Amino acid sequence: MERKISILGSTGSIGQQTLNVAKNLGEKVKVYGLAAKSNVDLIELQAIETGAEIVCLFDEKAAKELKKRHPMWNVVTGMSGLCEVASYHAVDTVIAATVGSLAILPVMEAIKAKKMIGLANKEILVAAGHFITKLAKEMNVTLFPIDSEHSAIFQCLLGEDKESVSKVVLTASGGPFLHFSEEQLKHVTAKDSANHPTWSMGSKVSIDCSTLMNKGFEVIEAKWLFDLPLEKIDVVIHPQSLVHSFIEFIDGSMKAQINVPNMELPIQYALTYPKREKRGTLPFDFYKNNKFEFFTPDRKKFRCLDLAYESLRVGGSLPCVLNAGNEVLVERFCRGEVSWMGIAEKLEILLGRHNALYDLSVDTLLEVDREARLEAKRL
Numbered sequence: 001m002e003r004k005i006s007i008l009g010s011t012g013s014i015g016q017q018t019l020n021v022a023k024n025l026g027e028k029v030k031v032y033g034l035a036a037k038s039n040v041d042l043i044e045l046q047a048i049e050t051g052a053e054i055v056c057l058f059d060e061k062a063a064k065e066l067k068k069r070h071p072m073w074n075v076v077t078g079m080s081g082l083c084e085v086a087s088y089h090a091v092d093t094v095i096a097a098t099v100g101s102l103a104i105l106p107v108m109e110a111i112k113a114k115k116m117i118g119l120a121n122k123e124i125l126v127a128a129g130h131f132i133t134k135l136a137k138e139m140n141v142t143l144f145p146i147d148s149e150h151s152a153i154f155q156c157l158l159g160e161d162k163e164s165v166s167k168v169v170l171t172a173s174g175g176p177f178l179h180f181s182e183e184q185l186k187h188v189t190a191k192d193s194a195n196h197p198t199w200s201m202g203s204k205v206s207i208d209c210s211t212l213m214n215k216g217f218e219v220i221e222a223k224w225l226f227d228l229p230l231e232k233i234d235v236v237i238h239p240q241s242l243v244h245s246f247i248e249f250i251d252g253s254m255k256a257q258i259n260v261p262n263m264e265l266p267i268q269y270a271l272t273y274p275k276r277e278k279r280g281t282l283p284f285d286f287y288k289n290n291k292f293e294f295f296t297p298d299r300k301k302f303r304c305l306d307l308a309y310e311s312l313r314v315g316g317s318l319p320c321v322l323n324a325g326n327e328v329l330v331e332r333f334c335r336g337e338v339s340w341m342g343i344a345e346k347l348e349i350l351l352g353r354h355n356a357l358y359d360l361s362v363d364t365l366l367e368v369d370r371e372a373r374l375e376a377k378r379l
């Protein structure tokens with residue numbers, strides 16, 4: 001069976017790896033749509049290589065430049081362009097690999113058009129998990145996890161009764177500051193944060209990993225993807241990033257999913273499921289990878305983890321504020337306006353000031369998102 005895909009965020013880290021996987025799968029995957037923010041040169045190359053039928057550059061100026069180079073191409077722009085790529089008629093699967101909550105509407109459009117979603121963009125579920133999962137259920141659309149931890153959980157759950165799960169444990173590498181003292185943490189920079197020990201990723205994700213916010217987001221993501229109560233989701237630090245997550249069952253048995261860190265594996269699995277296809281990788285070497293360590297996360301130093309738990313416990317619009325505020329504060333940290341510790345400190349203030357709204361419409365949610373961003377800029 002051939003998979004016909006669109007990639008939202010094709011020039012980012014996951015987007016590029018998805019194209020690589022698609023290329024290796026040959027006839028089995030055909031790329032119809034590409035969307036990115038503003039990287040004209042790269043998306044031009046990608047479109048030529050894949051023969052994509054529709055290309056979106058979110059940035060209007062960048063889109064004009066691409067159209068100038070290729071007047072015959074179907075080039076679209078802005079939010080409407082992103083939605084067009086997400087719901088393009090020829091496509092059956094949309095890989096959501098953008099960063100932040102920008103793609104909430106395009107992903108909802110894709111679900112309405114009954115496309116399967118390969119979800120690499122966790123902020124969408126953090127900000128709008130309730131909507132997205134409800135809509136997917138109504139439309140009978142599968143949300144397929146591409147995050148390595150959630151792909152691991154998905155694989156461990158295959159053939160199991162969810163009632164028999166007593167706990168889901170997400171592993172976290174701990175990021176580059178795992179063993180830093182509080183004093184050291186006061187002085188870390190965006191460049192230090194991007195220096196991830198086991199994964200290579202975009203800078204926003206790297207910084208979220210360094211604060212453990214990424215793991216907090218993944219807890220929220222797991223709740224929505226697998227419909228689990230918060231008490232059943234736990235986090236453990238595992239610096240080697242070999243065990244991608246594990247599940248504990250009521251009889252005390254555990255299942256784990258293991259591979260050398262490589263995002264192409266969960267991406268490929270999302271594109272070939274329920275089948276598995278060969279990859280050019282060497283078999284796992286247990287003698288070389290013979291160290292499996294596990295630690296409790298330091299919730300005092302890495303405050304963002306509990307902020308995520310707390311906002312999910314309160315629910316309603318609070319996780320949306322968490323995500324929007326974090327996005328702005330990470331940008332400000334990159335510009336040197338906010339310290340690394342300041343990200344959690346300011347986020348806590350922002351969350352404390354927000355009176356959670358329940359029974360939300362998408363419009364009110366997007367309004368909450370906008371307001372939280374404005375406030376996070378002023379804090």
Ligand code: MG
Pocket residue numbers: 147148149218
């Ligand atoms: Mg992950």
